[in-house]
Amino acid sequence: MPPPRIHQIRGTLTPFLYPLLWEEACVGVGRRLPRQRTRCYVQQCRKYSTPTTTTPTSPSDPAQLPEGRLNPSRDDYSITPFADRCVLTLAAGSGGHGCVSFLREKYIEDGPPNGGDGGTGGNVYIQAVRGETSLHKLARRRTIFAGRGKNGQGKTKGGERGEDVLLTVPVGTVVREITRHDPVGNEERRIFMEQGGLQPGENDTGFEGGNWQDKKWLLYPGIPASKIALMPMPKVPPPRRSPLAAMEPSGPIRLDLDKPMDRPMLLAAGAVGGLGNQHFVSEELRKPMMATRGADGTKISVQLELKLLADVALVGLPNAGKSTLLRAISNSNARVGSWAFTTLQPNIGTVVLDDHKGRPKLTLRETSGETRPNFLIADIPGLIEDAHLDRGLGLGFLRHVERAACLAFVIDLSAGDAIVALNSLWKEVSEYELLREKQLYAESQRTVNYKPFNNDLEHLSNADFVTAPDQDAHPLPSLALPPLSAKPWFVVATKGDLPETQHNFGALQSYMQAIAAGRLPHPSGKANAWKRVLHAVPVSAIRAEGTQRIAEVVVELLQPAAVA
Ligand SMILES: Nc1nc2c(ncn2[C@@H]2O[C@H](COP(=O)(O)OP(=O)(O)OP(=O)(O)O)[C@@H](O)[C@H]2O)c(=O)[nH]1
Numbered sequence: 001m002p003p004p005r006i007h008q009i010r011g012t013l014t015p016f017l018y019p020l021l022w023e024e025a026c027v028g029v030g031r032r033l034p035r036q037r038t039r040c041y042v043q044q045c046r047k048y049s050t051p052t053t054t055t056p057t058s059p060s061d062p063a064q065l066p067e068g069r070l071n072p073s074r075d076d077y078s079i080t081p082f083a084d085r086c087v088l089t090l091a092a093g094s095g096g097h098g099c100v101s102f103l104r105e106k107y108i109e110d111g112p113p114n115g116g117d118g119g120t121g122g123n124v125y126i127q128a129v130r131g132e133t134s135l136h137k138l139a140r141r142r143t144i145f146a147g148r149g150k151n152g153q154g155k156t157k158g159g160e161r162g163e164d165v166l167l168t169v170p171v172g173t174v175v176r177e178i179t180r181h182d183p184v185g186n187e188e189r190r191i192f193m194e195q196g197g198l199q200p201g202e203n204d205t206g207f208e209g210g211n212w213q214d215k216k217w218l219l220y221p222g223i224p225a226s227k228i229a230l231m232p233m234p235k236v237p238p239p240r241r242s243p244l245a246a247m248e249p250s251g252p253i254r255l256d257l258d259k260p261m262d263r264p265m266l267l268a269a270g271a272v273g274g275l276g277n278q279h280f281v282s283e284e285l286r287k288p289m290m291a292t293r294g295a296d297g298t299k300i301s302v303q304l305e306l307k308l309l310a311d312v313a314l315v316g317l318p319n320a321g322k323s324t325l326l327r328a329i330s331n332s333n334a335r336v337g338s339w340a341f342t343t344l345q346p347n348i349g350t351v352v353l354d355d356h357k358g359r360p361k362l363t364l365r366e367t368s369g370e371t372r373p374n375f376l377i378a379d380i381p382g383l384i385e386d387a388h389l390d391r392g393l394g395l396g397f398l399r400h401v402e403r404a405a406c407l408a409f410v411i412d413l414s415a416g417d418a419i420v421a422l423n424s425l426w427k428e429v430s431e432y433e434l435l436r437e438k439q440l441y442a443e444s445q446r447t448v449n450y451k452p453f454n455n456d457l458e459h460l461s462n463a464d465f466v467t468a469p470d471q472d473a474h475p476l477p478s479l480a481l482p483p484l485s486a487k488p489w490f491v492v493a494t495k496g497d498l499p500e501t502q503h504n505f506g507a508l509q510s511y512m513q514a515i516a517a518g519r520l521p522h523p524s525g526k527a528n529a530w531k532r533v534l535h536a537v538p539v540s541a542i543r544a545e546g547t548q549r550i551a552e553v554v555v556e557l558l559q560p561a562a563v564a
């Protein structure tokens, strides 16, 4: 039996995943389309899918309008990778090793030791900046290593410092430590505990177990093993930290980077380098044949999470016109299509508030008094009924909504009763809010397994000091975010260019006025939900008509007085 053709496979995901093929199959049944090159193929599909007979279409039917920025072709979009959280291991640079070297000059055959110290390892910094909107660049790196310090050299030459690393993250990022492996801290603790409270470093030769290679010392190559055992060894210098370590935030790290930062902040300072042999000259040891190894860098496993994704989130049913609206008011090239779930992950666009001559058209002031030249708007995948039960793109999508300062409900005026659409969107949003409240409550009730401190040193092993960065073993609680119903919101009634939408908009507007006046309950069902000023903005995104008003409304709602 021949395999079924695409148009015969009904009830599958084909139209959802491959709308292009689906339409081609439905329109071009019985025709063979050339398939040599993708571009050719896409053009062919467009040719075949354009209705040839004059069906009663309105002049605003996207298929009838000329292609342009707001009515783009199917292949005219840019893919915007996006991640709103990630787990990273930040590894500060290890120190370079000290050097074993002796002065040799023309008439000085056997000069004094002159081995330089190892360089300090690189530091890890973080900086929240405007302009970054996603964590995807960091998410794919997983472990970020700062450079290792270079080894010391002869002639008392110190090793070079390791290269620093700077993580630039979006404003609104929360950094939370999961685990930490601090070799210098472990060393300090071990020495202190092994000596029953003596100062770290005293009476420690660094040769326990005779395995010197794993310990502190680096010996001059070429010394026979028999000599090593007889060699007088100096005391191991106490563990040291770079002076910059004093500027590290005290662990466990909890940072809420909700403002742009002028200068980077230190997260983990690089480890100090080892000492060259010149440090170990003494009465007994004129020719020290040893230097110390550089310390290992601290490794911190952190979770980065965006607490604030954008200033505005576009919330709407699939196909409502959110992506077209985003294109109309921002620089975004979000994908637009006449099928549901065209958008599968958030697209962030920047709405510029100046008149392109450097003068502000609208002034957006933050609580700090800072004036902002733009705001961010997020187009979020379409919401369907029971999204709060993880249907469609479900909870993943609602998580993004929660991370916006203000909500814009995008309602398609041509797709049935706008009031019903608004209520169904609010139902999903408030169900999700309820779910989150329950989750936060459950987390706050979690019992803590308390293990009393055991001072018995016999049971102490390396494993007690080194913790693997295992996120599941230390799940972080969810971020406490402001409830959705407390956020400022407004409605964008789109596709206003289509016929017979005026009446629908009129009804929606009176409904909103009734809510604002308190004559009707808030659609979230919450008594203390936000309803200071309720705007319904009619637009035609595809024609960029009425869209200027959106920026004015957003600026009004984002003013500290409106949010409070
Ligand atoms: N007539 C008219 N059509 C519009 C308007 N805005 C969007 N459309 C059309 O509506 C269809 C869906 O638009 P999208 O912007 O992809 O809708 P969306 O809400 O992003 O859809 P999903 O990403 O699937 O949730 C496209 O065919 C658009 O051309 C409008 O203002 N007027």
Ligand SMILES: [Mg+2]
Pocket (backbone or CB within 6 Å): 322, 323, 324, 335, 336, 342, 343, 379
């Ligand atoms: Mg979309």
